[in-house]
Amino acid sequence: MLSAQRKDHLLGILHQDGRIIAKQVAVDLGVSEDSIRRDLRELADAGELVRVYGGALPIPPADRPVDERSSLATESKERVARRAVELIPPGSTVVLDAGTTTLAMARMLPHGADLTVITPSPAVALAVAEHTEARIVIIGGELSRFSMVAGGPLATEAVQHLSADLFFLGVTGIDPVHGLTTGDLGDAATKRAIAARCTQTLVLGSEEKIGATSRYPVLDLERVAGIVVDPLVTDPVLDELAARVPVLR
Secondary structure (H helix, E strand, C coil): CCHHHHHHHHHHHHHHHCCEEHHHHHHHHCCCHHHHHHHHHHHHHCCCCEEECCEEECCCHHHCCHHHHCCCCHHHHHHHHHHHHHCCCCCCEEEECCCHHHHHHHCCCCCCCCCEEEECCHHHHHHHHHHCCCEEEECCCEECCCCCCEEHHHHHHHHCCCCEEEEEEECCEEECCCEEEECCHHHHHHHHHHHHCEEEEEEEECHHHECCCCCEEEECHHHCCEEEECCCCCCCHHHHHHCCCCEEC
C-alpha cells in the first residue's frame, strides 16, 4: 500500500473510531510501526490530526481560527463565563486569557473600578473597557493573526513584571490523560509564563473542550486550582477530571 493510500486509510479510521492506535494499524496493514508514525507525523503537519503517544486524535473544534470559534458552543461558553465571573473576589487582580469565553467574561465583569484586569488579548481589553470601570493592563508582544493574542519573547518578558490573584486560562483541550493542551506552541509557552505569575489558575472548560486534545501541552491538571465547566454538561469525562482536579459548576 502506498503512503497516500495509508494516509487515506488512517483518516478513515480516525473518522470512524475517533482515534488511531499506531501499533494496531501497523499490524492490520502489515507495515512497520515506524511507517505509520511517519504517516501520522505528516498528517499532523498538514493539520489533519493531532499526534499523541501511541497514535493520533482528531483536531479539536476549539483549535479553529478565532473568527470560526466565535460561533462554536456559544451558550455553553456564556454559562462558563457567568460561573467564572462569580469566582472573582472584589478588588482582585485577574488575568483574562485570550478566547471567546474570556471575551464573554469581559462583558459580565462587575462595573466598579476596584478590579484590575490583565490580558494579552486586544479584543478582551476593549470589551472590559466598554463594560466596566476596571483598570486594564495589556500584555504586549507579537499579535498572532490566528488567535489574535499577543505572544512571543516580548510577551514572555512583559509577563515577568506582572503578578495577579487569578488567571482564567483558555485552552483548546481538557483531557484526563493528556491534560491541558492548545494548538499553538508559542501560545502554550505564554500561558505557562502567565500561570507562573498568578496565585491561582482556573481553566475555562466549555463543552467542546472537554475530552479534546490539542498538539501542545500547557499545564498538568495538578497545576491548576480548578476547571470551570458548563453546569448543564454531563459528559462522563468530567467525572474522570474530578478525580484529579476540582470541577466547578
